[in-house]
Amino acid sequence: MPKSKDVAADKPQTKKSRVQELLNAGAVSVAEIAEQLSISKQAAYSLIGDVKRAGVEIAGVMKDGAMRYSTVKPKRSKEKTLAFGKGPVVSDAASAPTVAD
Template sequence: MSKSKTEAAKPATKKSIVLEMLREGSVSVQQIAEKLSISKQAAYSLIGDVKRGGVAVNGALKDGAMHYSVGEGKKPKAKAARAFGKGATVSDAPSFQTEAN
Protein backbone atom coordinates (compact mmCIF):
# COMPACT_ATOMS: atom_id res chain seq x y z
CA MET A 1 0.00 0.00 0.00
CA SER A 2 1.23 3.50 -0.70
CA LYS A 3 1.30 6.27 1.85
CA SER A 4 -0.73 9.34 1.21
CA LYS A 5 1.26 12.42 0.26
CA THR A 6 -0.24 14.43 3.06
CA GLU A 7 1.27 13.37 6.35
CA ALA A 8 0.63 14.79 9.77
CA ALA A 9 2.73 17.82 10.62
CA LYS A 10 5.55 17.22 13.10
CA PRO A 11 5.02 18.70 16.54
CA ALA A 12 7.02 21.84 17.27
CA THR A 13 10.29 21.24 19.09
CA LYS A 14 11.51 23.38 21.96
CA LYS A 15 14.28 24.69 19.73
CA SER A 16 11.79 25.73 17.04
CA ILE A 17 9.60 27.41 19.66
CA VAL A 18 12.60 29.38 20.97
CA LEU A 19 13.53 30.40 17.42
CA GLU A 20 9.97 31.58 16.84
CA MET A 21 10.02 33.60 20.08
CA LEU A 22 13.35 35.21 19.12
CA ARG A 23 12.03 36.17 15.69
CA GLU A 24 8.94 37.80 17.21
CA GLY A 25 11.05 40.21 19.22
CA SER A 26 13.06 40.71 22.35
CA VAL A 27 12.61 37.87 24.84
CA SER A 28 14.30 37.12 28.16
CA VAL A 29 15.62 33.77 29.34
CA GLN A 30 13.03 33.83 32.12
CA GLN A 31 10.20 34.20 29.57
CA ILE A 32 11.54 31.26 27.54
CA ALA A 33 11.88 29.13 30.68
CA GLU A 34 8.34 29.93 31.82
CA LYS A 35 6.73 29.31 28.43
CA LEU A 36 8.44 25.93 27.97
CA SER A 37 8.34 24.93 31.66
CA ILE A 38 12.10 24.39 31.77
CA SER A 39 14.99 25.71 33.85
CA LYS A 40 16.88 28.89 32.99
CA GLN A 41 19.97 26.80 32.18
CA ALA A 42 17.97 24.77 29.67
CA ALA A 43 16.71 28.01 28.13
CA TYR A 44 20.30 29.27 27.75
CA SER A 45 21.18 25.94 26.14
CA LEU A 46 18.35 26.27 23.62
CA ILE A 47 19.50 29.78 22.71
CA GLY A 48 22.97 28.32 22.13
CA ASP A 49 21.49 25.58 19.95
CA VAL A 50 19.77 28.21 17.82
CA LYS A 51 23.07 30.11 17.50
CA ARG A 52 24.95 26.95 16.49
CA GLY A 53 22.27 26.40 13.87
CA GLY A 54 23.56 29.49 12.06
CA VAL A 55 21.06 32.08 13.28
CA ALA A 56 22.51 35.41 14.41
CA VAL A 57 21.22 36.07 17.92
CA ASN A 58 21.68 39.48 19.52
CA GLY A 59 21.54 40.18 23.23
CA ALA A 60 20.81 43.45 25.01
CA LEU A 61 20.53 44.32 28.68
CA LYS A 62 17.05 45.68 29.50
CA ASP A 63 15.66 46.23 32.99
CA GLY A 64 18.53 44.30 34.55
CA ALA A 65 18.00 41.15 32.45
CA MET A 66 19.38 40.01 29.11
CA HIS A 67 16.88 40.04 26.27
CA TYR A 68 17.63 38.13 23.08
CA SER A 69 16.36 38.50 19.52
CA VAL A 70 17.28 37.44 16.01
CA GLY A 71 19.56 39.94 14.30
CA GLU A 72 21.44 40.41 11.08
CA GLY A 73 24.23 38.02 10.28
CA LYS A 74 27.76 39.15 10.95
CA LYS A 75 29.79 40.24 7.97
CA PRO A 76 33.18 38.54 7.69
CA LYS A 77 36.21 40.71 8.35
CA ALA A 78 38.42 41.56 5.39
CA LYS A 79 41.25 39.37 6.67
CA ALA A 80 38.97 36.37 7.14
CA ALA A 81 37.39 36.86 3.73
CA ARG A 82 40.70 36.34 1.91
CA ALA A 83 41.28 32.89 0.56
CA PHE A 84 43.99 30.77 2.14
CA GLY A 85 47.24 30.50 0.19
CA LYS A 86 46.89 33.64 -1.92
CA GLY A 87 50.11 35.20 -0.61
CA ALA A 88 53.70 34.76 -1.78
CA THR A 89 54.64 31.32 -3.03
CA VAL A 90 57.43 29.24 -1.58
CA SER A 91 59.96 27.65 -3.90
CA ASP A 92 61.23 24.09 -3.46
CA ALA A 93 64.78 25.24 -4.30
CA PRO A 94 67.04 26.34 -1.44
CA SER A 95 67.48 30.08 -1.09
CA PHE A 96 71.29 29.86 -0.98
CA GLN A 97 73.93 27.54 -2.38
CA THR A 98 76.26 25.56 -0.14
CA GLU A 99 79.59 24.18 -1.28
CA ALA A 100 80.73 20.74 -0.21
CA ASN A 101 84.50 20.44 0.38
Protein backbone atom coordinates in the same frame (compact mmCIF):
# COMPACT_ATOMS: atom_id res chain seq x y z
CA MET B 1 5.98 3.30 1.42
CA PRO B 2 7.11 6.95 1.08
CA LYS B 3 6.16 9.44 3.75
CA SER B 4 3.72 12.14 2.79
CA LYS B 5 4.19 15.81 3.56
CA ASP B 6 0.99 15.80 5.62
CA VAL B 7 2.63 13.59 8.23
CA ALA B 8 5.37 16.19 8.84
CA ALA B 9 2.77 18.91 9.36
CA ASP B 10 1.10 16.85 12.11
CA LYS B 11 4.29 16.63 14.19
CA PRO B 12 4.40 18.88 17.25
CA GLN B 13 6.91 21.71 17.23
CA THR B 14 10.23 21.10 18.91
CA LYS B 15 11.35 23.28 21.78
CA LYS B 16 14.21 24.51 19.63
CA SER B 17 11.83 25.69 16.90
CA ARG B 18 9.60 27.35 19.50
CA VAL B 19 12.62 29.20 20.94
CA GLN B 20 13.56 30.35 17.44
CA GLU B 21 10.01 31.68 16.92
CA LEU B 22 10.22 33.59 20.22
CA LEU B 23 13.58 35.06 19.23
CA ASN B 24 12.23 36.04 15.80
CA ALA B 25 9.23 37.76 17.40
CA GLY B 26 11.42 40.18 19.36
CA ALA B 27 13.60 40.59 22.41
CA VAL B 28 12.88 37.90 24.97
CA SER B 29 14.62 37.04 28.25
CA VAL B 30 15.78 33.61 29.32
CA ALA B 31 13.24 33.67 32.15
CA GLU B 32 10.41 34.30 29.67
CA ILE B 33 11.57 31.44 27.45
CA ALA B 34 11.81 29.13 30.46
CA GLU B 35 8.35 30.12 31.65
CA GLN B 36 6.65 29.73 28.25
CA LEU B 37 8.21 26.33 27.59
CA SER B 38 8.00 25.10 31.21
CA ILE B 39 11.73 24.38 31.36
CA SER B 40 14.62 25.49 33.55
CA LYS B 41 16.69 28.58 32.80
CA GLN B 42 19.69 26.35 32.07
CA ALA B 43 17.66 24.47 29.46
CA ALA B 44 16.57 27.79 27.94
CA TYR B 45 20.22 28.90 27.66
CA SER B 46 21.02 25.57 26.02
CA LEU B 47 18.22 25.96 23.48
CA ILE B 48 19.40 29.49 22.63
CA GLY B 49 22.86 27.99 22.02
CA ASP B 50 21.34 25.27 19.82
CA VAL B 51 19.59 27.89 17.69
CA LYS B 52 22.84 29.86 17.44
CA ARG B 53 24.82 26.76 16.42
CA ALA B 54 22.22 26.13 13.71
CA GLY B 55 23.48 29.30 12.00
CA VAL B 56 21.01 31.89 13.26
CA GLU B 57 22.68 35.13 14.35
CA ILE B 58 21.49 36.15 17.81
CA ALA B 59 22.00 39.50 19.54
CA GLY B 60 21.67 40.26 23.23
CA VAL B 61 20.80 43.57 24.86
CA MET B 62 20.75 44.37 28.57
CA LYS B 63 17.37 45.92 29.42
CA ASP B 64 15.87 46.46 32.88
CA GLY B 65 18.59 44.35 34.49
CA ALA B 66 17.94 41.30 32.31
CA MET B 67 19.61 40.15 29.12
CA ARG B 68 17.12 40.04 26.25
CA TYR B 69 17.88 38.02 23.13
CA SER B 70 16.57 38.29 19.60
CA THR B 71 17.57 37.22 16.12
CA VAL B 72 19.48 39.66 13.97
CA LYS B 73 17.53 40.67 10.89
CA PRO B 74 19.63 40.36 7.74
CA LYS B 75 20.45 43.61 6.02
CA ARG B 76 18.61 44.40 2.81
CA SER B 77 20.36 43.04 -0.20
CA LYS B 78 21.83 45.32 -2.79
CA GLU B 79 19.77 43.74 -5.56
CA LYS B 80 17.31 46.60 -5.52
CA THR B 81 20.11 49.16 -5.58
CA LEU B 82 21.80 47.39 -8.47
CA ALA B 83 18.51 47.26 -10.37
CA PHE B 84 18.37 51.06 -10.35
CA GLY B 85 21.93 51.48 -11.61
CA LYS B 86 23.44 52.68 -8.33
CA GLY B 87 25.83 49.78 -8.03
CA PRO B 88 29.55 49.71 -8.70
CA VAL B 89 30.66 50.69 -12.18
CA VAL B 90 34.07 49.06 -12.05
CA SER B 91 34.50 46.49 -14.80
CA ASP B 92 36.55 43.32 -14.58
CA ALA B 93 38.45 44.13 -17.79
CA ALA B 94 41.88 45.66 -17.46
CA SER B 95 42.14 49.22 -18.64
CA ALA B 96 44.28 49.95 -21.68
CA PRO B 97 46.96 52.61 -21.35
CA THR B 98 46.15 55.77 -23.24
CA VAL B 99 48.61 57.84 -25.24
CA ALA B 100 48.55 61.58 -24.66
CA ASP B 101 48.74 63.75 -27.80
